[in-house]
Structures are given as C-alpha cells and as structure tokens.
Amino acid sequence: MKLQIFFSSKLAFFTSIFLLLSIPHAVSADRSNHTGFLQCLSLRLNDSNIVSKVIHTPNDSSFSSVLTSLIQNQRFSAPDTPKPVLILTPVQPSHVQSAVKCARRYGIHIRTRSGGHDYEGLSYVTHKPFVVIDLRNLRSIAIDVDNRSVWVQTGATIGELYYEIGRKNKTLAFPAGVCPTVGVGGHFSGGGYGTLLRKHGLAADHVTDARVVDARGRILGRREMGEDFFWAIRGGGGSSFCVVLSWKIGLIDVPSRLTVFNVTKFSEQSALKIIHRWQFVSDKVSDDLFVRVMLQRYKNMVRASFPGLYLGSVTNLLKLVNREFPELGLEKRDCKEMSWIESVVWFAELGEEPIDVLRKRTRASLSFKAKSDFVQEPMPEIAVSKIWRRLQEPEAEFAQLIFTPFGGKMSEISDYETPFPHRKGNVYEIQYLNYWRRGEEKEKCMRWVERVYDEMSGFVARSPRGAYINLRDLDLGMYVGVKRSKYEEGKSWGVKYFKNNFERLVRVKTSVDPFDFFCDEQSIPTLKSVQVM
Ligand SMILES: Cc1cc2nc3c(=O)[nH]c(=O)nc-3n(C[C@H](O)[C@H](O)[C@H](O)COP(=O)(O)OP(=O)(O)OC[C@H]3O[C@@H](n4cnc5c(N)ncnc54)[C@H](O)[C@@H]3O)c2cc1C
Structure with a gap:
C-alpha cells in the first residue's frame, strides 16, 4: 500500500514536470535552456504539490491572473506586451535560492517583482525570454515593539506594514511612501519617501539589516554581505544586485494625535501666489510640518491642492502656519486631528475607511507615464504659470504634478550615506504624471509629459538633471549596446x-x-x- 502511494505521488510529480516542460515554442527562444531550467527547478523543489503551487507557465489557468494582478501600470498589460515564460511564486526563501541557482546554470534571465509598481514595468516586462520571481507569498511581518524594530518580507506592501504597526502601537510609525499597495521590495531598495520625509528621511535610511539571495544563490545577512553591498541595496535599486528577501527596519516615534489638512484653490492668481511663497517656506519651516503641492484638473478647471501633515495639534499648527506661511490661508475647518495610522488612510485618499483598508491589494486601472526633477532654486511665477496653462490642454485631463518638499532630515544626511544623493540643497522634488484609459490616447498623453518636462528644464537641477530611481524613466536611457x-x-x-x-x-x-x-x-x-x- 505504502509503495503504491509512493509511486502514485512520484507519478503525479513527474507528470507535473512533463506538463510544465511543454511551454509553447512561441514564448521560448531557447527551449533547451528553459527545459533544463524547469527540470532543475522542479527537482530542487522536489514536491509535486509545491511545484504545482509555485510554478506558473502560460499553460496554467493561474498564469494570467498571477501575472496581471500585480501590474500597476496598465501601459504594460497590452496583448502585445512581452510575457514571462514562467512565473515563480516562492513560498520559502530556499525556492528563491533554487531559482537563482538554476537560472545561472541555464543562462535564464530573471526579474524580481514585489509590489509591481515599477513605473516602466521592469519587474515583469522585458524583450528577451525571462522568468519572474514574484514574491507575493513571502510577506510575513514580525514586529518587536520593545526594540522598535520589524523584520518584513519583501512580498509585503507598505500598507500591510503600516497596518501591522498601527494595530500594535499608536505612537510608532515608519517613514515610507503614500500609496499603500507599493511593495517594500522595490520601494525601500530605491529610497522610498512619504509624509514623514522632512522629519525622518527616507525608508532606506531606517533599514538596519537585510536578508538577500546573491548571484551565487547564497542567503546573506548584513554581516555576511558586508557594508558596501548593504549600502548599495538601500537606494541603489535591489534589482542590480540580488533578490532581497526581507528587511529589518527601525521604527520612529510619532505623537498619538497629529493633524492633517488640505487647502484647495481654483483661481490661478491665488494658487500661484501660494506656490510662490511655498517654495521659500516648505523646506525651511519646522520639520514637523509637511505640505505638498498637487496640481491637476477637476471638472474642467485646474485645481491646486496643498495637503499636509503636522506632527502636533491643530492649535499649534495654526500658530505655526499663521506665523511662517500665512499666504496658505489655513483655517481650523481645513484641519483634522487623528492618529498616524489614520493619517495614512487619509493621505491615500481612502476616505473614512477603517485601517484594514490598507491591506487591500487593489490593481491600478489606468496607464501612465511619469518623470521627475529636483528643484534647487525657487522657480519664477512664470514657470508655474506655464504648468497651469499646460494643465488646461485636452490631453491633460488626468495629468498631475506633485511637488514634494525636502529640507529637514533630508538635509542632515550626507549625499553619500546611501545611494540616494538628492539631499541638502534640494528645495523640492517634482513628479510629472499623466494617465489615460484607452490605448489610442497613449502617444499624445506621453508627449504631454515630455513637453512639460522640456519646458521646465531651465528651472530645475542641472549638471546633472537629477531623477529619482523609484520614479523610473526609460527616456533617460537604456542599454542598446x-x-x-x-x-x-x-x-x-x-x-x-x-x-x-x-x-x-x-x-x-x-x-x-x-x-x-x-x-x-x-x-x-x-x-x-x-x-x-
Ligand atoms: C501608485 C504609485 C504610488 C507610489 N507612491 C510612492 C511614494 O509615495 N513614494 C515613493 O518614494 N515612491 C512611490 N512610488 C514609486 C515606488 O516607490 C517604486 O515604483 C517602487 O520601486 C515600487 O516597488 P514595488 O516593489 O511595488 O515594485 P516592483 O515593480 O515589484 O519593483 C520595482 C523594482 O524593484 C525591483 N525589486 C522589487 N522587489 C525586489 C526585491 N525583493 N529584491 C530586489 N529587487 C526588487 C524590481 O525588479 C524592479 O526593478 C509609487 C508608485 C506607484 C505606481
């Protein structure tokens, strides 16, 4: 009887390998290498249940949903977008090691995907045959409140991380991005910033250890990888060096109540006046205050919003703003006190939802193109006025410009501390975005971003004209050989x-x-x- 069970499970295992090997010719440029890779991987996983759970080929019904569910830019989900020959969704770190070892042995190109937010889709698209290691199943979050630290696996999103921190403690927080579905894998390895950047710097500034799989398939911690390697993955982009399995991060203190606010203006004249003054104040004012500028269309009008977060009470915020930035015209009714974790929901524009909305993995429905710049001298009003005009153009219906203030902690950390070099001397960062729904709108919407970016060239950092790796832009160049x-x-x-x-x-x-x-x-x-x- 035992022998029968043994043979039937082996039979199922080798049948599954056989099925996996029958990848269509159309998607396999070097069939024998892929066959070898699959054999190698399947044998290393050595369990038919695991093989069928973690390996997804175009023959599997799961393939399409696994691939598309983490595509966060619909520009890269067209029928003619190149697809991987295989997706691996490891459930154990050793599966990542096996994938790296087998891929090296058979010359297979791999891409690593955590949250799938890469602006140019590089975690799941390339023009040569490739395999995706998709980390969605490696997403544990272990919080040590006493030591104010967390080990977070890189398949987790920042929303899941924030939720776990907020659930455990109301006065601990982590300074990372605004959008909860962003993955900690790509985000921390490229820097990562949000509303706490002026007070606490980047997410990468708070990484204290990491576990990675290196190019030889070894699992290394900070001590084994050495300080240079550890330095590189905190802002240099993980995809050039390894697969990051998990990060150890230090948490920061926040008051139990803080204040969020928003001021909006539709008149160009009043908006330009506030933005002009904002450029002189936003990076120098107390680092407890973070005020962004967002420019976009709303019902055929251009709207300027000034959403912000203050690490203190409404009363103290109003005193500070009236003294340092009265042009904003902030009033008590624009402000709301809440906990840090509630402010995360508020900033992500998720309404009055309870905090478990931060764990939702929603998929973006629009296509977009973005670019970034750093501003070192306040721009003249004429420059912002040009942007205002551009936002009135028909192809700017869903366009958005975001100005993020620097200064504070960002100016205290040297340019060399991590690979992210845009520190002291940068007043703010600009992000230019344009979104569209239908494929035929793509060209004109992308051209719009280029035009605005070109128009700003005289007003932003030059030599070099800086860019933020997490807002990846392939217009800056790519290998053509x-x-x-x-x-x-x-x-x-x-x-x-x-x-x-x-x-x-x-x-x-x-x-x-x-x-x-x-x-x-x-x-x-x-x-x-x-x-x-
Ligand atoms: C809607 C949206 C909102 C955003 N908001 C912010 C924000 O507020 N602040 C901010 O700073 N940025 C923001 N970003 C940019 C975001 O930080 C980057 O796109 C980031 O790289 C995304 O990480 P990811 O894991 O989700 O993406 P992925 O596409 O999975 O990965 C991005 C890159 O990192 C690599 N990578 C991913 N995981 C690993 C890993 N485990 N090991 C090695 N390499 C890995 C990938 O191969 C790829 O090159 C936003 C992006 C989007 C689309």
Whole structure:
C-alpha cells in the first residue's frame, strides 16, 4: 500500500514536470535552456504539490491572473506586451535560492517583482525570454515593539506594514511612501519617501539589516554581505544586485494625535501666489510640518491642492502656519486631528475607511507615464504659470504634478550615506504624471509629459538633471549596446539617479555580481563592462 502511494505521488510529480516542460515554442527562444531550467527547478523543489503551487507557465489557468494582478501600470498589460515564460511564486526563501541557482546554470534571465509598481514595468516586462520571481507569498511581518524594530518580507506592501504597526502601537510609525499597495521590495531598495520625509528621511535610511539571495544563490545577512553591498541595496535599486528577501527596519516615534489638512484653490492668481511663497517656506519651516503641492484638473478647471501633515495639534499648527506661511490661508475647518495610522488612510485618499483598508491589494486601472526633477532654486511665477496653462490642454485631463518638499532630515544626511544623493540643497522634488484609459490616447498623453518636462528644464537641477530611481524613466536611457560599453551607457542615466554614488555602485556591482546576472534595461553595470544586454 505504502509503495503504491509512493509511486502514485512520484507519478503525479513527474507528470507535473512533463506538463510544465511543454511551454509553447512561441514564448521560448531557447527551449533547451528553459527545459533544463524547469527540470532543475522542479527537482530542487522536489514536491509535486509545491511545484504545482509555485510554478506558473502560460499553460496554467493561474498564469494570467498571477501575472496581471500585480501590474500597476496598465501601459504594460497590452496583448502585445512581452510575457514571462514562467512565473515563480516562492513560498520559502530556499525556492528563491533554487531559482537563482538554476537560472545561472541555464543562462535564464530573471526579474524580481514585489509590489509591481515599477513605473516602466521592469519587474515583469522585458524583450528577451525571462522568468519572474514574484514574491507575493513571502510577506510575513514580525514586529518587536520593545526594540522598535520589524523584520518584513519583501512580498509585503507598505500598507500591510503600516497596518501591522498601527494595530500594535499608536505612537510608532515608519517613514515610507503614500500609496499603500507599493511593495517594500522595490520601494525601500530605491529610497522610498512619504509624509514623514522632512522629519525622518527616507525608508532606506531606517533599514538596519537585510536578508538577500546573491548571484551565487547564497542567503546573506548584513554581516555576511558586508557594508558596501548593504549600502548599495538601500537606494541603489535591489534589482542590480540580488533578490532581497526581507528587511529589518527601525521604527520612529510619532505623537498619538497629529493633524492633517488640505487647502484647495481654483483661481490661478491665488494658487500661484501660494506656490510662490511655498517654495521659500516648505523646506525651511519646522520639520514637523509637511505640505505638498498637487496640481491637476477637476471638472474642467485646474485645481491646486496643498495637503499636509503636522506632527502636533491643530492649535499649534495654526500658530505655526499663521506665523511662517500665512499666504496658505489655513483655517481650523481645513484641519483634522487623528492618529498616524489614520493619517495614512487619509493621505491615500481612502476616505473614512477603517485601517484594514490598507491591506487591500487593489490593481491600478489606468496607464501612465511619469518623470521627475529636483528643484534647487525657487522657480519664477512664470514657470508655474506655464504648468497651469499646460494643465488646461485636452490631453491633460488626468495629468498631475506633485511637488514634494525636502529640507529637514533630508538635509542632515550626507549625499553619500546611501545611494540616494538628492539631499541638502534640494528645495523640492517634482513628479510629472499623466494617465489615460484607452490605448489610442497613449502617444499624445506621453508627449504631454515630455513637453512639460522640456519646458521646465531651465528651472530645475542641472549638471546633472537629477531623477529619482523609484520614479523610473526609460527616456533617460537604456542599454542598446551600440558602440559604447555597458559601463559608459549606464553612466549616462546612472549619474542622474545617483550622482557621484554611481561609481561606488559600479564597484559594488563588479564585486558582488561580476557576471551581471541581476540586470535590466537600466541596471548598474559592472566596471568597464563591454557586454551588451
Ligand atoms: C501608485 C504609485 C504610488 C507610489 N507612491 C510612492 C511614494 O509615495 N513614494 C515613493 O518614494 N515612491 C512611490 N512610488 C514609486 C515606488 O516607490 C517604486 O515604483 C517602487 O520601486 C515600487 O516597488 P514595488 O516593489 O511595488 O515594485 P516592483 O515593480 O515589484 O519593483 C520595482 C523594482 O524593484 C525591483 N525589486 C522589487 N522587489 C525586489 C526585491 N525583493 N529584491 C530586489 N529587487 C526588487 C524590481 O525588479 C524592479 O526593478 C509609487 C508608485 C506607484 C505606481
């Protein structure tokens, strides 16, 4: 009887491998390598139940939903968007190790996906045959309130992290992004900022340890990987170096009650006056205050909003704003006191929902294109006026510009502390976004972003014109392999994202991944590398 069970389970296991191997020719450029990879992976997983649970090929009914459910930019879910030959959804860290080891052995290209928010879809799209390691099942969050620290696996979203912190304690928080569905994998490895940035800096500034799978398939912690490697993955983009399995982060203190507020203006004249003054105040005022500028259309009009967060009471906020920034015209009725975790829901524009809304994994329904800039000198009113005009154009129906103030903690941390170099001297960051619903609107909406970006060139940081890696922009360049070495190509956009930190990132890359196993269209090159993508 036992023998029969043994044979039937083995039979099921090898049948599942056989089915997995029958990937259609159309999606497999090098069938024998993929066959070898699959055999290697299936044998390493060594359990038919696990194999059928974690390996998804285009033959499986699960494939399409696994692929599309974490696509957060619909620009990359068109029928002609290249699809992976296989998606692995590991349930144990050892599955990631197996994938890396087998991929190296058979020359398979991999992409790592956590939350799927990459602006250019690089975690799940490329133009050569590839496999996606999708970390959605590795999402445990272990909070140690006494030591004010958390181990969070990289399949978790920042919303899930915030929820767990807020549920446990009302005066602890974490300074990361505003949108709850963003994954901690990509977000922390590129920097990560939100409403607490002026007081506490970036998410990456609070990472104290990490567990990664390196290019040799080894699991390494901070001590084993060394300080250079650990430095690189806190702002240099994880995808160039390893698969990050989990982060250890330090939590920060917040008051049990804080204040959120919003002021909106529809008149160009009053909005421009406030924005002009905002540029002189927002990065210098007390770092307890964070006020953003958001410009977008609302019912055929351009609307300027000034949403903000203050780490204190309404009374103290009004005193501060009346003294330092009276032009804002903030009134008591614009303000609301709440806990930090409630402010996360408020900032994410999730209405009056209870905090467990932060755990929802909603999928974005729109396509978009974005770009970023850093502003070091306040712009003249004429520049903002130009933006206002652009927002009235027909293709700007869903466009949005977001100005995020820096200063405070951001100016106290040196440009070299982490790979994120846009610290002291930056007044604010601009994000240009445009969204659309239908494919035929794509070109004109993308051109609109380019036009506004070009128009701003005289008013933003130059030499280099900076950009934020988490707001990835392939217009800055990508490897094409014509004439120049990969190092020279990569440098042209690398210095925009990382300034002088680019060279150190290249040295780390050369030492930890000399064969450039972890690579994508904009990854950090190895030193003097000549190979082409
Ligand atoms: C709607 C929306 C709102 C956003 N809001 C903010 C914000 O408030 N503040 C802010 O700073 N940014 C924000 N971002 C940008 C966001 O921080 C980046 O897009 C970030 O890289 C997304 O991480 P992810 O894991 O969700 O994305 P993914 O697409 O999964 O990954 C992004 C990149 O990181 C790599 N990567 C992912 N996981 C790992 C891992 N475990 N190991 C190694 N490499 C990995 C991927 O391969 C890819 O190159 C927002 C983006 C969107 C779409």
